[in-house]
Structure formats: structure tokens, C-alpha cells
Amino acid sequence: MEPIDLDLDENELELPSEPMHLNMGPSHPAMHGTVRIVLELSGETIVKSDVQIGYLHRGFEKMCERGTWGQVFPYVDRLNYVSPMLNNVGYALAVEKMCEIQVPDRCQWYRMILGELARMSDHLTCTGAMAMELGAFTPFLWYIKAREMIWDILEEETGARLTHSFGRIGGMANPPTPALKEMCKNSIKAVLSLVEEGEGMLLKNRIFLDRLEGVGIISGADAIALSWTGPCLRASGVAYDVRKSHPYLKYDEVDFDMPLGKNGDNLDRFLIRLAELRQSARIILQACDRMADEGPVNCDDPRVVLPPKSEVYTTIEGTIQHFKLIMEGAKVPAGECYSYTEGGNGELGFYLVSDGTGTPYRVRIRPPCFAITGGLSKLINGAMLSDIVPTFGSLNMIGGECDH
Amino acid sequence: MSERVLEVLKAKFGDAVLKTHSQFGDDTAIVDAKSWKAVCRFLRDDPQMSFDMFTDLCGVDYPDRNPRIEVVLHLYSTQRRHRVRLKCAVGDEDMGGCEVDSICDLWVGANWFEREAYDLVGVTFKGHPDLRRILMYPEFEGHPLLKDYPADRAQPLVPYRTEAEAGVPLEKLAPFAHDEGMPFGRHPTREHGEN
Amino acid sequence: MGELKQVTLDASESSGFATTKLDALLGWARKWSLFKYPFVTACCGMEFMSLTSPRFDGTARFGAEAPRFSPRQSDLLWVVGTISQRQAPVLKRIYEQMMEPKWVLAFGTCASCGGFYDNYTTVPGIDKIIPCDVYVPGCPPRPEAVIDGLMLLQDKIARGDKTPGIVKPHEDPAAGVVKLRRSKDSER
Numbered sequence: 001m002e003p004i005d006l007d008l009d010e011n012e013l014e015l016p017s018e019p020m021h022l023n024m025g026p027s028h029p030a031m032h033g034t035v036r037i038v039l040e041l042s043g044e045t046i047v048k049s050d051v052q053i054g055y056l057h058r059g060f061e062k063m064c065e066r067g068t069w070g071q072v073f074p075y076v077d078r079l080n081y082v083s084p085m086l087n088n089v090g091y092a093l094a095v096e097k098m099c100e101i102q103v104p105d106r107c108q109w110y111r112m113i114l115g116e117l118a119r120m121s122d123h124l125t126c127t128g129a130m131a132m133e134l135g136a137f138t139p140f141l142w143y144i145k146a147r148e149m150i151w152d153i154l155e156e157e158t159g160a161r162l163t164h165s166f167g168r169i170g171g172m173a174n175p176p177t178p179a180l181k182e183m184c185k186n187s188i189k190a191v192l193s194l195v196e197e198g199e200g201m202l203l204k205n206r207i208f209l210d211r212l213e214g215v216g217i218i219s220g221a222d223a224i225a226l227s228w229t230g231p232c233l234r235a236s237g238v239a240y241d242v243r244k245s246h247p248y249l250k251y252d253e254v255d256f257d258m259p260l261g262k263n264g265d266n267l268d269r270f271l272i273r274l275a276e277l278r279q280s281a282r283i284i285l286q287a288c289d290r291m292a293d294e295g296p297v298n299c300d301d302p303r304v305v306l307p308p309k310s311e312v313y314t315t316i317e318g319t320i321q322h323f324k325l326i327m328e329g330a331k332v333p334a335g336e337c338y339s340y341t342e343g344g345n346g347e348l349g350f351y352l353v354s355d356g357t358g359t360p361y362r363v364r365i366r367p368p369c370f371a372i373t374g375g376l377s378k379l380i381n382g383a384m385l386s387d388i389v390p391t392f393g394s395l396n397m398i399g400g401e402c403d404h
Numbered sequence: 405m406s407e408r409v410l411e412v413l414k415a416k417f418g419d420a421v422l423k424t425h426s427q428f429g430d431d432t433a434i435v436d437a438k439s440w441k442a443v444c445r446f447l448r449d450d451p452q453m454s455f456d457m458f459t460d461l462c463g464v465d466y467p468d469r470n471p472r473i474e475v476v477l478h479l480y481s482t483q484r485r486h487r488v489r490l491k492c493a494v495g496d497e498d499m500g501g502c503e504v505d506s507i508c509d510l511w512v513g514a515n516w517f518e519r520e521a522y523d524l525v526g527v528t529f530k531g532h533p534d535l536r537r538i539l540m541y542p543e544f545e546g547h548p549l550l551k552d553y554p555a556d557r558a559q560p561l562v563p564y565r566t567e568a569e570a571g572v573p574l575e576k577l578a579p580f581a582h583d584e585g586m587p588f589g590r591h592p593t594r595e596h597g598e599n
Numbered sequence: 600m601g602e603l604k605q606v607t608l609d610a611s612e613s614s615g616f617a618t619t620k621l622d623a624l625l626g627w628a629r630k631w632s633l634f635k636y637p638f639v640t641a642c643c644g645m646e647f648m649s650l651t652s653p654r655f656d657g658t659a660r661f662g663a664e665a666p667r668f669s670p671r672q673s674d675l676l677w678v679v680g681t682i683s684q685r686q687a688p689v690l691k692r693i694y695e696q697m698m699e700p701k702w703v704l705a706f707g708t709c710a711s712c713g714g715f716y717d718n719y720t721t722v723p724g725i726d727k728i729i730p731c732d733v734y735v736p737g738c739p740p741r742p743e744a745v746i747d748g749l750m751l752l753q754d755k756i757a758r759g760d761k762t763p764g765i766v767k768p769h770e771d772p773a774a775g776v777v778k779l780r781r782s783k784d785s786e787r
Contacts (some may be wrong), residue, residue: 026689027544027638029668034640034686054539055639055686059718061524062548062555074715081642097428125645144652151492151649162645162739224482227458227513240482337428338460338489351476353464366460374516400641401685403539540720541685548719555718562687564727572763574726 019047026055033399044384049377056399064363068329069095077163080401082125083344085118088167094339094350095169100331107171108249116280121150122344123273129166130393134211139198146194149187169330171298172304181288188281212267216379216391226375230346230368230401231272236264242342254286269394304330329358346370347394367401406431406486432489440492441505448510455479458511463525465551471495475504499526506532524549547589608695633663641680643707646739655742661749670696681709684723701742702732707739734765739780
């Protein structure tokens with residue numbers, strides 16, 4: 001049936017028609033984290049949108065200036081709180097770049113394993129939440145169940161399920177437990193089978209595909225201009241992954257693919273995350289094979305690494321070293337440095353400025369999803385109101401990181 | 405990493421490039437604030453440079469220096485895989501003259517980053533289409549990341565409840581009182597121990 | 600289970616404890632049918648998701664699962680995560696829009712007392728803005744702790760108790776590790 005207003009000319013009606021303003025407020029079920037989108041609608045179509053962030057601004061950069069270099073780790077955890085280990089590793093690498101120290105191989109493999117587990121948890125949460133917001137609650141529950149298995153491993157290793165604060169300058173807080181490799185192998189099998197079940201539910205569902213395919217399209221050139229990185233950029237076909245282009249840790253020694261999308265729509269972003277999950281699983285299994293079972297995890301440098309407790313209580317050097325590191329902080333050489341790793345959402349950069357003391361002068365995080373959310377306006381202008389939900393979900397905006 | 409970039413910049417812009425260094429492997433060029441946009445445009449458009457991706461823009465406050473604020477820009481080229489850091493210094497002691505050209509029309513992604521630098525540090529970007537606060541609320545006064553803004557000066561939008569109103573104790577003691585604090589904490593406007 | 604031990608019922612009027620059979624019935628009905636408004640902001644939201652996941656099932660078996668994203672239809676406001684100064688008026692408005700009887704559960708340390716964000720932008724605890732009934736500390740709290748908090752709240756609803764409660768650990772991991780040498784004269 002034809003829509004009835006086809007024949008009517010606007011002037012004939014003489015109805016005052018103003019655009020409707022709608023506020024998708026900071027507390028909204030389908031907004032991951034708190035963001036406010038002020039929309040100007042014409043019917044169902046969005047004419048203008050103003051994305052307002054900052055509702056979770058917690059003053060990360062200011063807090064870092066009030067402690068020592070090592071005290072930044074808990075704050076850094078809570079930035080991208082779905083993949084906290086990646087933030088820990090990224091920050092530790094940044095400080096180590098400034099101190100010009102290299103951690104031992106075993107630590108590098110360990111960081112890779114924990115980091116990729118965190119990345120898997122990030123992608124599971126994102127895809128699960130996307131499905132839930134479109135009405136598919138069951139795959140969400142399955143993906144959270146898979147995430148619990150990953151969190152079990154992380155709990156065994158670090159002691160905490162979510163905010164581990166496990167990284168340290170020059171190493172990790174504790175060496176890997178003997179159960180790590182076994183747990184990884186078993187859990188990853190179970191996680192991947194749950195992912196497949198979820199995919200089976202979603203990827204042949206006409207409604208799911210219609211809501212994602214062809215919606216929220218962005219071209220590669222536009223994405224680069226908006227400084228997108230990570231899965232959102234790769235979904236538009238641009239092959240930029242920090243792990244491949246500028247390998248750090250041992251990423252150049254493991255085999256993994258970089259999935260690329262074609263259309264840059266929501267479906268591509270969704271599928272890329274699922275594909276990256278599998279690649280992360282490959283990396284973890286290879287790293288488990290390569291990681292030595294014995295050997296030091298922390299580097300030897302007494303300027304940054306805490307001595308073992310037995311030495312602290314028995315030798316005077318240990319006591320002094322411990323005291324100085326805790327009270328004054330590790331003395332990072334003066335200067336500035338920018339270090340970048342592949343976070344869950346893209347290029348996670350830390351720009352550190354040091355004045356030579358144990359307190360950071362400036363810790364700046366380059367949040368990948370800040371740039372990505374900056375492009376949200378462009379994606380939703382011209383789309384329909386209900387397209388915001390899958391589009392925003394596919395961008396994986398994490399409030400803690402975006403608003404730092 | 406990409407010292408060639410620095411050499412090309414020095415050759416092309418001469419005096420506008422005040423200093424360059426490659427500390428910790430990051431190539432950095434400190435340019436004059438007036439040629440900020442020209443340098444950025446060259447870096448984006450020149451085929452040898454082709455810095456098509458804007459990575460990060462932030463401001464750092466150095467109250468002992470004059471000019472005090474440093475605007476730090478990181479650029480990346482997806483084709484050539486090289487990076488560069490550009491810095492320029494603006495602003496005097498009272499944050500006067502703290503402005504620099506906006507590079508939003510060169511890289512669209514710079515929009516929000518410049519808003520954030522304006523919000524937290526106070527740098528004004530001339531020519532920015534929509535320069536308003538992004539992380540803080542519009543009623544907030546001051547720029548939090550300046551070194552003379554105390555970290556705990558809150559400007560609540562909703563007045564806090566009093567204990568009389570609540571009927572239950574509301575004070576939660578922090579581990580340290582104001583004058584105790586951390587021995588390594590930075591208090592640029594007051595000595596440790598004073599309030 | 601420390602917090603759930605019954606306290607002595609005070610029969611005076613000012614204590615607000617349930618005194619009639621009707622009140623007891625209403626308390627029972629309310630506590631088993633809480634409609635939640637998940638005001639989720641930050642990292643605690645991840646543990647909130649886990650809480651509702653099949654492993655912990657922390658809300659469905661207490662009848663507290665139904666989320667209502669409208670304050671008009673909900674009676675338990677879960678404040679999950681850090682509340683920034685910018686978010687505070689929003690939280691207050693949502694609380695004011697809820698109808699009596701309503702309860703507030705502060706999920707996490709940031710909601711209870713601001714956490715370690717002692718700065719210009721974080722509200723040091725939601726009770727600075729709205730009254731709060733149960734505080735669940737933890738950064739983020741384990742889902743088991745939140746279940747404790749929910750059960751504590753249910754207990755309070757059943758008894759008509761309006762005083763705030765805090766979820767404490769079942770056992771103090773440091774107890775018995777350090778023995779202080781006390782003189783015979785000191786009282787403690």
C-alpha cells in the first residue's frame with residue numbers, strides 16, 4: 001500500500017512542522033556506558049545529532065600526577081574496563097620504553113597470553129551486548145558464560161576477575177601459575193564452541209542481518225580521516241593493526257591473520273570481532289607452547305623492580321630499594337615518549353612526560369574509542385532512530401576509555 | 405624511526421622549526437605556533453610525508469616555562485608507516501594568548517581532540533567549528549589539567565546533602581587528611597604540610 | 600552470615616520495624632518482586648552483567664531480575680559504577696522520578712564513597728545526592744558480594760528497616776594473622 005502522504009505537498013498542509021528533539025539520555029538501556037545523544041529528528045530519520053560524552057570523566061590524567069609511576073596501574077585498568085590487561089601491558093610497555101629496559105622473554109609471552117585473553121573478553125562482551133540490544137538475549141548469556149571461563153583463568157593468574165592491576169614496570173606482579181597452560185587449552189576450546197553456537201543463532205537470522213547489514217557504513221578513507229583504528233577501521237578494509245605493522249612483545253613470532261572487512265557496515269564490525277576472537281585464541285595457544293615453564297618474569301633492573309620480600313626483610317639493600325621504589329617511585333628518565341599498542345578498540349597510546357622524579361609529570365592516554373565515538377555523528381546522520389542501537393553497539397565505546 | 409621527516413621539515417620550514425629531537429626513538433619537531441597549520445598541511449599533503457592519520461592531540465602545562473602550554477600533536481602515515489610528533493608552545497602565565505590554529509579541516513578526527521584540549525587545558529583553537537567543553541560540563545569553571553588547578557576542587561552541580569537531612573552519618577574518612585597526603589605528591593601552589 | 604543475623608526487634612514506633620501482619624505481608628511481597636532500574640555507568644557494569652549471567656544468577660532467583668528502564672516502573676535503583684559530577688543531576692532526577700516505596704543499592708566502591716577517584720569530577724558517594732539503602736563495596740565487587748547485598752536489602756525490606764547497611768566480608772582474611780600484644784591493663 002502506498003504511503004498516504006505521497007501526494008501531499010508540504011505547503012498545502014500549512015502545518016507548522018518543527019524538527020523534533022529527542023534526547024537519548026545518559027542513562028539508557030542500549031547505550032554501552034554513559035553517553036548522551038541529542039537528536040534532531042524528522043520523522044524517524046535523524047537530521048542532526050550531537051554526541052555528548054564526559055559522563056564518566058574520572059580525571060585519570062590528573063590522578064596519575066598525584067602518585068608514583070607504579071600507582072598508575074589501578075587507574076589504567078579502569079580505562080578500558082572490558083580488557084584491562086591490555087591497558088596494563090600498554091602502560092607498562094610505555095614506561096619501559098622510557099626507562100629503556102626490556103622484560104625477559106617469559107614475561108613477554110605471559111603478557112601476550114593475558115592480553116589476548118583480555119581481548120577475547122572484550123570482543124565477547126561487545127558482540128554479546130550488540131546481540132542483546134537487538135533482542136537476542138540468549139547469545140548474550142552464552143557469550144557471558146564464555147567470558148566467565150576466561151575470567152576464571154585471569155582470576156587464577158592475577159587474583160581478580162576484572163580489574164587486575166597485574167602489570168608492573170619491568171615485569172608482572174607474579175609469575176605464571178602452573179595451571180595456566182592447561183586452563184588456557186581447555187577453556188579456549190569451550191569458549192570457541194560457545195562462540196560458534198552463538199554465531200549459529202545469529203548469523204542466519206534475517207532480522208539480525210537486516211538490522212546490521214548496510215547500516216552504519218563508513219568508507220576506509222573516511223575512517224582514516226576520523227582517526228579510527230582497530231576493528232572498526234579494519235572493517236572498512238584498511239589493513240592497520242599495531243600488532244602487525246609495528247610488532248611489540250613477541251607478536252612478530254606468532255602466526256595470526258588480520259581479518260579485514262569489505263563494506264564497513266555494522267555487520268562487518270560484528271563479524272570482524274568474532275574473527276579476531278579466533279585469531280586471539282590462535283595466538284594464546286601458540287604463546288602457551290612457546291612460553292618457558294621456568295625463568296624470571298621480572299627484569300633485573302633494581303631501579304624499577306621491587307626486590308623479593310625475603311631480601312627486603314633480611315638485607316639492607318633490599319630494604320632501601322623497596323623503600324625508595326614505594327615512597328619515591330621508580331625514577332623514570334626525564335623526557336617524553338609516546339608508546340602505542342593494540343588495545344581492544346584500536347591504537348591505545350600513552351604519551352608520558354617525565355621530569356626525572358618518581359611522580360609522573362603528565363600521563364596522557366590516547367583512547368581509541370574517543371576517536372571512534374567522534375565519528376558516531378557522521379554514521380547516524382541520515383539513518384533511522386533505531387539504527388543508532390546496532391551502530392553504537394558495533395563501535396564498542398567503552399565509557400572509561402572514552403571519557404578517561 | 406623517521407628522522408627523514410625531521411630533516412625535510414627543517415629544510416622546508418627553516419626557522420619555523422625551532423628544535424628537533426628523537427628522544428626514546430620518537431621523532432619530535434617543535435614548531436612556531438604561527439606556522440602550526442602550514443606545517444600540518446605540508447605533512448598531510450606532501451607525497452613523501454603523507455601523514456593521513458591524525459593520532460593524538462593534547463596539551464601539557466609547564467608553568468615554569470614561558471609560553472607555558474605545549475600543544476602536542478602525533479601524526480601517523482598508514483602508507484609510509486612513519487610517525488612524527490609536533491609541538492608548539494602557547495600561552496603566557498595567565499593563559500593569555502593561548503591560541504593556535506585548528507587543524508580540523510585537515511583531519512576531521514581532530515575535532516574532538518581539540519575540544520578536549522580546550523576543555524582540560526584551556527587552549528583555544530582558532531577556526532574550530534564547535535569549540536565547547538566535551539568532558540566537563542558547561543558550568544565548570546577553569547581547566548582541570550592545569551598545574552594550578554587543585555585536583556580535589558570539585559564544583560558540584562547538585563549540592564551535597566547534609567547529615568541533618570540524611571539522618572545518617574555521611575562522612576567517610578579518607579585514609580589521609582589534607583595535610584597528611586603523599587610525600588611525593590605534587591602541590592605546585594602550596595608546600596607540603598600547609599593547607 | 601553476619602549481616603543477616605536477626606537483630607532484636609524494637610517494638611517502639613520510631614524504629615520503623617514491621618509490626619503488623621499486613622506490613623509483614625507487604626514486606627514479603629515487595630522483597631520478592633523488585634523491579635530494578637540498572638543505572639550502569641562504569642566497570643561495575645561488567646560485574647553487573649556477570650551477576651545476571653547463568654553462573655551466578657544473582658537476580659532472577661530473587662525475583663529481582665526484571666529491568667525497567669523507566670523510573671516510573673521500577674522500585675530498586677541499582678547505581679552501578681562511578682557517578683561523576685556531570686552525571687549527578689541525572690541520577691538525582693531519576694531518583695526523584697521513582698515512586699515510593701523505593702530503594703537504592705550502591706553497587707561498588709565508587710557509588711558508595713567515590714572510590715579512589717578523590718578528585719574534581721567524582722561524586723564521593725551517591726549518598727551525597729540521594730539516600731542509599733545498601734552499600735556493596737568492592738572494585739568491582741564479586742557477584743557473590745552483590746547477592747549478599749541484595750539479600751541484605753531484602754531483609755531490610757521485610758522488616759521495614761530504613762537504616763542503611765553495608766555488605767561486609769564473611770571473614771576477614773587478615774584476622775588471626777597478626778596478633779597484637781596487649782597489656783593486661785588495657786580494656787580492648
